[in-house]
Amino acid sequence: MHTLDKLRHTIPALRISTEQSDLAHYGRDWTRRWTPAPLAIVFPADTAEVQALVQWARATGTPLVPSGGRTGLSGGAVAANGEVVVSLERMNRILAFDPVDRTLTVQAGATLQSVQDAAGKQGLSYPVDFASRGSCTIGGTIATNAGGIRVIRHGNTREWIAGLTLVAGTGEVMRLNRGLIKNSSGYDLRHLVIGSEGTLGIVTEAIVRLGAPLPASKVVLLALPSFDAVMAAFVEVRGALGLQAFEFFSGDALRHVVAHGAQDPFAEMHPAYALVEVDSIDDAEETEMLAVLERCLERGVASDIVVAGSDAQVAALWRLRESITESIAARTPYKNDIAVRVSALPAFLAEAEALLAAGYPTFEVIWFGHIGDGNLHISILRPEDLAPDAFVAHCEHATDMLADVLARHDGSISAEHGIGLVKKPWLARMRGEAEMVRLRGIRETFDPDGILNPGKVFD
Numbered sequence: 001m002h003t004l005d006k007l008r009h010t011i012p013a014l015r016i017s018t019e020q021s022d023l024a025h026y027g028r029d030w031t032r033r034w035t036p037a038p039l040a041i042v043f044p045a046d047t048a049e050v051q052a053l054v055q056w057a058r059a060t061g062t063p064l065v066p067s068g069g070r071t072g073l074s075g076g077a078v079a080a081n082g083e084v085v086v087s088l089e090r091m092n093r094i095l096a097f098d099p100v101d102r103t104l105t106v107q108a109g110a111t112l113q114s115v116q117d118a119a120g121k122q123g124l125s126y127p128v129d130f131a132s133r134g135s136c137t138i139g140g141t142i143a144t145n146a147g148g149i150r151v152i153r154h155g156n157t158r159e160w161i162a163g164l165t166l167v168a169g170t171g172e173v174m175r176l177n178r179g180l181i182k183n184s185s186g187y188d189l190r191h192l193v194i195g196s197e198g199t200l201g202i203v204t205e206a207i208v209r210l211g212a213p214l215p216a217s218k219v220v221l222l223a224l225p226s227f228d229a230v231m232a233a234f235v236e237v238r239g240a241l242g243l244q245a246f247e248f249f250s251g252d253a254l255r256h257v258v259a260h261g262a263q264d265p266f267a268e269m270h271p272a273y274a275l276v277e278v279d280s281i282d283d284a285e286e287t288e289m290l291a292v293l294e295r296c297l298e299r300g301v302a303s304d305i306v307v308a309g310s311d312a313q314v315a316a317l318w319r320l321r322e323s324i325t326e327s328i329a330a331r332t333p334y335k336n337d338i339a340v341r342v343s344a345l346p347a348f349l350a351e352a353e354a355l356l357a358a359g360y361p362t363f364e365v366i367w368f369g370h371i372g373d374g375n376l377h378i379s380i381l382r383p384e385d386l387a388p389d390a391f392v393a394h395c396e397h398a399t400d401m402l403a404d405v406l407a408r409h410d411g412s413i414s415a416e417h418g419i420g421l422v423k424k425p426w427l428a429r430m431r432g433e434a435e436m437v438r439l440r441g442i443r444e445t446f447d448p449d450g451i452l453n454p455g456k457v458f459d
Contacts, residue, residue, distance in 0.1 A: 015043040029070040029077040038079035047204040055171035066198035068140030071132040074420030108139030124210040127154040131322035144418040145195035152372030163207035169447025179207040198453040200446035218280035223270035223304040242279030249368035260327035265306045333379035334395035339415035342374045375415035
């Protein structure tokens, strides 16, 4: 009996597709570097079907690739070697709200936007946020411990996950932490699963914590003369105001966004920009904000400033930051997503810029990121006259040198996108052999047959 015939016989109700359009769509993520070649796409409806699927995969030796919104940038959801892709898009329901615990129980295929909206309907918030909120899924954000634009205030996804339902690679269903606030009964396996990129099990449900509504805020765009000024502005603002977000992008990044259709709020281009969102609940806070901005101008930290005066202006300013990835997509950028301690950012950036300028003087490099948590995104744009394979080879050599700089600064090769296929060659350099041995041992415990997302992270 053919492999898929066995699957149909084992789980008769399971929706299965082998349509070429589905294979191409669900077999890739945003990296676009690998040709998708899955055996099939399956669409389970609940945890029981996922469990039966994993048990079938163990029995038949069929590799599985879990799939959420496929907005990842590290190749973590790529299926290029005959795997079965497990799309969780049908498992997208908000299951329960607990007003006492302030939690939502949601299926893993629910989008971030739908969870935020469900929280808002209860007068609460789920504050983890990023530009792909309308298409990324809760399961995917858990798989990569995604951060986004408000980590400085609210932390990463990890801080907001109170419980998980996991189908491990053994085929067992595990309920991890069960929504508890305090739980010291042994190892917290929930935190092993968060950030594991689908290599330990498939998350089918999550209990997410909710917070108070986000306070009223003001959004400000600072035009800055240099990256050093970005850091000076960060220190100035953080010391006096309640920061919700502090985002950086280069002048070249803004140039691409404007060419993509956005409106430049300034009369001239500047080397760097900081998009700042701060608490502005009362007149005293607003007065203090204006005083801080005035000091930035007087001291030459900022060259110009725009304060959003309406919701439309807030959206327009945020568009400048959130449209960067879309605006450069046609140039098939090679992306690095790195993290260092905030205090190490200036020294790291100086070394990294010098390295890229010396080694690849003709490549255009776009810089942006989350200054408040030490996370920089580095996008190298492919020249039109350079073949994709040659371009990737050049960029991987650059990343190899960049990894040495990161190691000197005790940094990470992946801040929030995961390792996937793209960053796998450099993981051991960041973690060390002793850690790598333990990581592989953990994976073998959860997935002894290696059927879950094989080839990703550290195989």
